[in-house]
Amino acid sequence: MIHLFLRDVGLSVRSGGGFGLALIFFLIVVTLIPFALGPDQSALAVVAPGVLWLGALLACLLSLDRIFGLDFEDGTLDLLATSPLPQEAVYIAKAAAHWLTTGLPLALAAPVLGVLLNLDFEIGKILGLSLLLGTPALSLIGAFGASLTLGVKRGGLLLSLLVLPLYVPSLIFGAQAVRLAGQGLAYDGALVLLSAISLGAAAILPFASGAALRINLR
Amino acid sequence: MMPDLGKYALEVNSSYVLSLLALAVIIGLYAKRSRAVKRDLAAMEAVHDA
Amino acid sequence: MNNRSIAPKFWDRFWRLANPKVFMGWSGRALPWAAAAAGLSLCSGLIWGYFFTPDDIRQGSTVKIIYLHVPAALMAINGYLLMFVGALVWLIRRQHVSVLAAKAAAPVGMVMTLIALATGAIWGQPMWGTYWVWDPRLTSFLILFLFYVGYIALWAAIEDEDTAADLTSVLAIVGAVFAMLSRYAVLFWNQGLHQGTTVTMADGAQQDNISNVFFQPLLLSMAGFGLLFLTLLLIGTRTEVRSRRLKVLQARERME
Numbered sequence: 001m002i003h004l005f006l007r008d009v010g011l012s013v014r015s016g017g018g019f020g021l022a023l024i025f026f027l028i029v030v031t032l033i034p035f036a037l038g039p040d041q042s043a044l045a046v047v048a049p050g051v052l053w054l055g056a057l058l059a060c061l062l063s064l065d066r067i068f069g070l071d072f073e074d075g076t077l078d079l080l081a082t083s084p085l086p087q088e089a090v091y092i093a094k095a096a097a098h099w100l101t102t103g104l105p106l107a108l109a110a111p112v113l114g115v116l117l118n119l120d121f122e123i124g125k126i127l128g129l130s131l132l133l134g135t136p137a138l139s140l141i142g143a144f145g146a147s148l149t150l151g152v153k154r155g156g157l158l159l160s161l162l163v164l165p166l167y168v169p170s171l172i173f174g175a176q177a178v179r180l181a182g183q184g185l186a187y188d189g190a191l192v193l194l195s196a197i198s199l200g201a202a203a204i205l206p207f208a209s210g211a212a213l214r215i216n217l218r
Numbered sequence: 219m220m221p222d223l224g225k226y227a228l229e230v231n232s233s234y235v236l237s238l239l240a241l242a243v244i245i246g247l248y249a250k251r252s253r254a255v256k257r258d259l260a261a262m263e264a265v266h267d268a
Numbered sequence: 269m270n271n272r273s274i275a276p277k278f279w280d281r282f283w284r285l286a287n288p289k290v291f292m293g294w295s296g297r298a299l300p301w302a303a304a305a306a307g308l309s310l311c312s313g314l315i316w317g318y319f320f321t322p323d324d325i326r327q328g329s330t331v332k333i334i335y336l337h338v339p340a341a342l343m344a345i346n347g348y349l350l351m352f353v354g355a356l357v358w359l360i361r362r363q364h365v366s367v368l369a370a371k372a373a374a375p376v377g378m379v380m381t382l383i384a385l386a387t388g389a390i391w392g393q394p395m396w397g398t399y400w401v402w403d404p405r406l407t408s409f410l411i412l413f414l415f416y417v418g419y420i421a422l423w424a425a426i427e428d429e430d431t432a433a434d435l436t437s438v439l440a441i442v443g444a445v446f447a448m449l450s451r452y453a454v455l456f457w458n459q460g461l462h463q464g465t466t467v468t469m470a471d472g473a474q475q476d477n478i479s480n481v482f483f484q485p486l487l488l489s490m491a492g493f494g495l496l497f498l499t500l501l502l503i504g505t506r507t508e509v510r511s512r513r514l515k516v517l518q519a520r521e522r523m524e
Contacts, residue, residue, distance in 0.1 A: 144442065148435050152425045161421055162439065165414040166446045169453035176456070193456070197449070208442050215434040226329045229394055233387040234318060237336045240386075241496070244379045248500050252507045259514045266517060 004080070004090065008097035022059040022102040023109055029055035030113045041118045048117035049127060049178035056106045056131055057138060057167055063102050064142040064163065065149075065156050067094050072150050072216075081217045088210035095143035103135030119182075126181040133191060134174040137198040141166045144205045147212040170197050286363040288509050295502050302499045310492030316485040324482075333391045335486055339493035340383035344412060347377025347497065351419065352444040355437035364512070365505065367433040370440065371423055372504025376497055378416035385409055404454045411450050415443045429512065 033051050037043060071077045080090050110131050111124030119127065145163035149155035177190035284290055317335030324331035354370030357363055388406060389399040400406065422439055426432035 148422065148439055149425070151428075151431065155425065158418075158421055158425050161414075162418045165411050165418060165450070166443070168411055169446065169449045172453045172456065190456075193453075204445065205442070208438050212435055212438050215431055215438075218431070226394055229390050230318075230329050230332050233333045233336055233390045234314075236386055236390075237340065237383045240379050240383050244376060245496075245500065247375075248503045248507070252503050255507050255510045255514060259510045259517075262514055262517045262521075266521075 002093075004085070005093040005097050008094060009100055022063050023105050025062055026055050026059040026106055026109060027113065029058065030116055033117065045118040045120075045182075048114055048119040049123075049182060050175045051117065052110055052114055052119070052127055053131070053134075053171055053175040053178070056110065056135065057171060059106060060102055060135065060138045060142060061160055061163065063098065064146050065159055067098050067143050067146045068150055068213075069146070077150075077213070078217060081214075086210065087213040087217075088206040091143060091147060091206050091209040091213060095139045098143060099136050099139035103131070103139050107131035107135055123178060123181050126187065127178045130174045130177045130191060130194060133195045133198060134170050137170045137194075137201045138167060140198070140201040140205050141170075144209045144212070147209045147216070150213070150216040170194065173197065283361070283363070286357075286365045288365055288513075291365045292506065292509060295506055299499065299502050299506075302495060302502060306492060306495035306499045308492075309488055310496055313485050313487075313489030313492045317489060321481060321485055327395060330391055330394055331482065333387050334482065335489045337384060337387040337391060338486060339490040340380045340387065341409070342490060343493050343497045344377055344380040344384050344409065346494075347373050347380060348412060348415065348444065348447065350501075351377065351440050355440035358433060358437050359441075364433075365509065367437060368508035368512070369501060369505045370437070371433075372508055373497075373501055374416055374420050374423070376500045376504070378413065378420065380493070380497070381409060381413045381416060385413065404451075407454045408447075408451050411454075412447060415447055419443065429515065 030052065033047075033055075034044060037047065068077065071080075077090075081087065107128050111121060111128045114124035114127055115121060142163055145159050145166070148162060149159045152158055173190045173194040177187040177194060180187040180190060285294060314335055317332055321332065323329045350373050351370040354366045354373065358367035358370070385406070388409075392401065393399050419436055419440060422436050423432055426435060
């Protein structure tokens with residue numbers, strides 16, 4: 001399982017697949033926002049938490065079909081199915097690798113990019129923290145969606161359709177935490193709920209996803 | 219016979235028209251597909267039994 | 269039929285109803301009755317509501333929208349509940365009829381959600397001065413609609429029937445968990461914005477202690493929507509059972 005995890009991380013870093021791409025996409029979204037909304041500094045600061053969360057979410061979405069896609073095509077997943085490793089563990093390793101290569105870099109980059117949108121760096125740090133706590137849920141849910149749409153040809157759009165409604169709670173709590181912090185209010189409640197979703201997803205989704213993988217590899 | 223709906227006549231009537239239209243569409247689709255599948259199956263079974 | 273068992277247990281009998289052949293028998297007999305009852309109660313409920321109820325003091329004639337809005341919303345939620353149960357039964361007991369019923373329920377539930385959203389928007393315009401507010405209830409319904417669309421799209425995307433049944437069932441169950449979660453998340457989110465100022469329709473009805481004049485036709489049209497849902501569910505499930513049999517026969521023909 002650890003080997004699988006390390007292999008996935010190594011692959012995505014070396015092949016320049018998901019790793020850099022998500023970050024660059026995030027940067028582009030943040031760059032485009034002022035062009036769409038106008039360069040008004042105070043207006044930008046108001047929308048910054050939501051925009052940064054949405055940008056991170058979309059960047060995460062972009063790399064989802066890579067989680068299983070290539071391994072399904074070249075038969076690696078079938079090979080893994082015959083190994084003693086349960087499908088649940090395959091899913092956890094894949095989701096963890098996805099998080100490490102997209103969620104974590106996004107969380108680290110967010111405070112810096114927040115400065116571009118006139119977001120105070122202190123609040124930017126809270127944004128980074130909220131992404132740190134929230135992106136595991138995004139990776140876990142995304143990998144679940146990817147395991148559902150494994151056998152579907154050109155399933156990218158379908159994958160987004162399935163996954164986006166499931167992202168709603170995380171998005172709400174994450175952006176809410178940053179917004180509350182920006183208003184100088186207590187934001188720890190939202191962060192706790194955000195982590196609760198990530199932990200809950202980590203507890204439930206491996207079984208759902210393991211089942212989906214087994215069904216697809218039947 | 220028609221009730222006096224006052225100034226909200228448009229709102230009330232359009233909701234009724236839209237909703238009944240939506241129901242009619244879904245009923246129609248279900249009836250149509252039901253008939254098509256029933257016919258195909260009957261044809262197929264006739265061939266098999268023969 | 270089963271002479272050997274002296275007292276067939278209730279559950280044995282119950283699950284027998286889900287045997288495709290047995291199901292086609294009893295659903296075929298029940299269908300005309302369900303359809304007639306649906307037509308009767310829906311027509312009488314809506315006609316009663318539209319023609320023979322007084323206007324509300326505050327809301328004027330827009331109160332008449334309630335006879336569409338509330339039953340549709342009710343069936344939208346019950347439809348998803350039914351899909352959840354159907355998916356669960358399929359995954360545990362491998363009863364084909366149950367998953368086919370879930371498949372047949374999805375489009376009807378989606379249309380119900382659409383009706384609830386559309387009538388709500390039309391009602392919201394004169395009452396709140398806007399077609400749409402990001403109110404917890406409205407937002408939850410929009411998310412519910414997305415869940416329906418995703419479920420139907422996944423069914424359509426997967427070719428193998430049994431694989432599709434399994435995967436959509438997993439989705440329906442995870443979706444139900446997240447639908448509940450979204451419901452509470454959305455409450456939290458809006459409280460932070462509006463401090464719960466928006467008065468939703470059902471809350472208003474409770475405060476006014478909705479009177480019998482409005483309640484009786486509402487009950488009737490709720491029954492009508494429920495029976496209509498049942499009728500469409502029976503038609504749809506019967507169609508799916510037949511369609512499955514058709515595919516089996518077609519596959520056999522190709523083999524020969």
